[in-house]
Amino acid sequence: MYWLEVSVRTDGEAAEAVAEALQPLAHGNGVVLEQLGDPHDLDPLALEPEVTVKIYLPEDQDTPAVRRRIEEIIYHLGRLYPIPAPTFRELADEDWANAWKAHYHPFRVGQRLWIQPSWLALEAERAADVILTLDPGMAFGTGLHPTTQMCLQAIEQLTRPGSTMLDVGTGTGILAIAAAKLGASAVLGVDNDRLAVAAASENAAKNDVASQITIREGTLAEVPLAPYDLVVVNILAPVIVGLLREGGLLGYVAPAGQLVLSGIIDEQAPQVIAALTAAGGSVHEMLTVRDWVAIIAHPAGT
Secondary structure, eight states: OEEEEEEEEEEHHHHHHHHHHHGGGSGGGOOEEEEEEOTTOOSTTSEEEEEEEEEEEEGGGOOHHHHHHHHHHHHHHHTTSOOOOOEEEEEETTTGGGGGGGGOOOEEETTTEEEEETTSOOOOOOTTOEEEEEOOTTSSOOSOSHHHHHHHHHHHHHOOTTOEEEEETOTTSHHHHHHHHTTOSEEEEEESOHHHHHHHHHHHHHTTOTTTEEEEESOGGGSOOOOEEEEEEESOHHHHHHHHHTSOGGGGEEEEEEEEEEEEEGGGHHHHHHHHHHHTEEEEEEEEETTEEEEEEEETTO
16 A cells, blocks of 8 residues: 655745645645754744645545546636746655655754654754754644744743633644743643644653643634633634634634734734734734744733
């Protein structure tokens, strides 16, 4: 048996759209985003703008019709934004699960966070570093993408000892783990992807913060309404807008709490801010990396 690896090389502006379009065809809905560059450089521009989107399919799903469907998806996206044709590679059964590890190396985010792949020797250089040992598997959230990095920077800035956090779309649990290691006493991570839930739970255990983190499969609508000191949503702008308008997202933020919204292309920011304002929130700060924006907000009047 082999696994089919489908790769599309694009940039940060198109990567999320490609990932969203290919995800329904991927095994377990798992999508990998790889970004190369200098992982040790603190400059947010040190990582190259090119992003490779990858999905994997088992041999019995590799048919001419499926490959043609993938090519058609990328072709139609390419009419809106320059995207090259996908490439296909067959991997032996024992190789496919490790294929994404080739370009994933330790790197620093913010001032103290050090992202350490679990299969490599520890390379952190400073005693004050907060080490996040990560094995992302097939779930979103390797820490390579600018949207995740801006969330990590915000979490480092906003987390206080004993605080609580809600992580909506937790992926690998990287944001939840960061908050716990920075002193949060209780973190709830929610994701509707079963693979993500499994990866996040395993990563929490690897980092010895399982007692501080609860990982649940589901959506925000299934989370009991309660105030959190910090709520982080790193998804896609249209989903964020929906959560602000119909999902009651701001209701989960404590009166003196903070809301971090990421996964937003710069041209989508006005739409997100309009939905935030209409829901009763206000912008406190905006972070930017290339064409991506993260918004730090709070309930109006705080």
